[in-house]
Amino acid sequence: MKRIGVLTSGGDSPGMNAAVRAVVREAIYQEIEVYGIYHGYTGLIEGQIEKMELGSVGDIIHRGGTMLYSARCEEFKTHEGQMKGVEQLKKFGIEGLVVIGGDGSYRGAQKLTEHGFPTITLPGTIDNDIPGTDFTIGFDTALNTAIDAIDKIRDTATSHERTYIIEVMGRNAGDIALWSGLAGGAESILIPEEAYKIEEINERLLRGHERGKKHSIIVVAEGVGSGVDIAKQIENTTEFETRVTVLGHIQRGGSPTAFDRVLASRLGAKAVQLLMSGEAGKAVGIQKNSIVSHDINEVLELPHRIDNDMYQLSQELSI
Known part of the structure; x- marks a missing residue:
């Protein structure tokens, strides 16, 4: 193989630039030409393709977003677009x-x-919802952004003696909510993988109030529903003043953590090595700190699963 391409697609995530850098530099190290494809599959269809050199990816490892830009492409879902x-x-x-x-x-x-x-x-997504890998590129950075927000909101929740709901991203996966909620000491964590009863949440809040607790933090994954709607249900029953913060796309930006930079670098280099060895249709990931690859068909057939032990722990520690 003498010439390869690289593109980023879908929602951006911190560490994508580090992954692009790794692909480009590993390819050049292996004496392979590498071409950057801009604006994802849309750019692929339109021929927005340029040759990349070592300097093309200089000073990007610390930057969030993606230098290749990203876009969603409905046309590429068709056979004609793919061809x-x-x-x-x-x-x-x-x-x-x-x-x-x-x-x-x-x-x-x-x-x-x-x-x-x-x-x-x-796997470049903050949602951490790709099977076959323990972590996706960008998850750790988004997680730390959420934790930082929870810590700051808890300060004002304490000052005003209020209940705060913090809605985090993740689509239909609850990883960001679960990890940030556990790390931030949330009183309740609502994720799409586990059913919840608003009555149980209200009971927990009331128990805390009876023992002198003046404030609470509830972390809600966006896949569960609207944090505003949940806040109204809580207020109607408990009469506790409840505020809602939707973190939104702030979680997708910012300089990637050291973990995400290293992960992206390891995965990017592995992808080039797989292409060199004649592999195709493989999804690269990390499991038990080892870089692995799986058949992409198998990965797409597997459901996303939450860490049930971690969820149970969060329940036990929030009594």
Whole structure:
């Protein structure tokens, strides 16, 4: 393999730049030409492709977002759109592709592999919802952003003796909520993987109030529902003054943590090595601190699972 491409797709995540850097520099180290594809699959279809050099990825390892930009592409979900992408790759003489993104990006890569084009995927999403890897690129940074917000909100919750609901991102996965809630000492954590009863939350708040507790923090994953609606239910029953903070896209920005930079670097280099060895249709990840790869078809068929032991621990510690 003499020439490969790299693109980022879907929602951005801190550490994507570190992954792009690793792909580019590992490829050049292995004497392989590497081309950056801008604006995800949209840019692939439109031929927004440029050759990258060592200097192209200088001073980006510490930056959030993605220098290749990102976009969602409905056209690439069609056979015609996929074939346009393949034709562009052939036009530029690209023989293999590294795709960095979430499950939607993985499905695009799966289609390219089915069309006979070697593609390797890296898990770039803050949601940590990709099977086959313990952590996704960007999750640790988003987690620390959420924890920092929880700590600051607890200060004002203490000062005003209020209940605060903090709504975090994660789509249909509760990892950010669970990890940040446990680390932030939340009194309740609501995640889509576990059913909850508003009555139990209210009872916990009332028990705390009876023993002299003046404030509480409740972390809600966006996949559960609206934090505003939950706050209204709590106020109606307990009459506790309740405020809501929706962290939103602040969780997707910012300089990546050391963990995310190292993870992205390890995964990016592995992707290039897999393409060199003739592999295709593989999803790279990390499990038990070892870099692994799985068949992308298997990864896409597996459901996302929460750490049940961690969830149980959060329940036990929030009594």
